[in-house]
Amino acid sequence: MSSIPMVVLVGTSGTGKTTFLEKLIKELRSRKIIVGTIKHDVHGFEMDQPGKDTWRHARAGSDAVAISSPTKVALVRSVEQEMELDKVAELLGPVAIILVEGYKRSAKPKIEIHRKAHAAGLLSAPEELIALVSDTEWDFGVPTFDLEDAKGVADLLVAKFGLS
8 A cells, every 4th residue: 555655635724625636636537547535534524324224323333334336335434543544545445646635744745735815824844745736926845836726736746656
């Protein structure tokens, strides 16, 4: 799993991380690159809908609930403590690149999404970044892209990680 490149998208709340990530996924997929994503949620989450069978299984005490159909599979598993990012990545199966939203404290290479209306400075140190996506000009020693330039970021990722 360690040979699969992993890039973490970070930024303060409301900067457009998810919106940019959607554009980047679509751009990479248009190039036939298999993309996996991981979303970090520090608050916890619920995937099951109350009353549905999988929700009922979990409420009854099942520690792991999977649901499968002809087109997708999902797994919700209780854990004693938060899993490390690399362990979560192993669950994704065969992909060419893993894009992560969150996990800003990880040691993985980062792309920071920044809007001047949301933060004056950056969350990341220059050595953590492989790129910056912003509505502000920066002289940070890494490529800087406009908030709409998913194509440019995809070009960077393809070149940097040899994706095809």
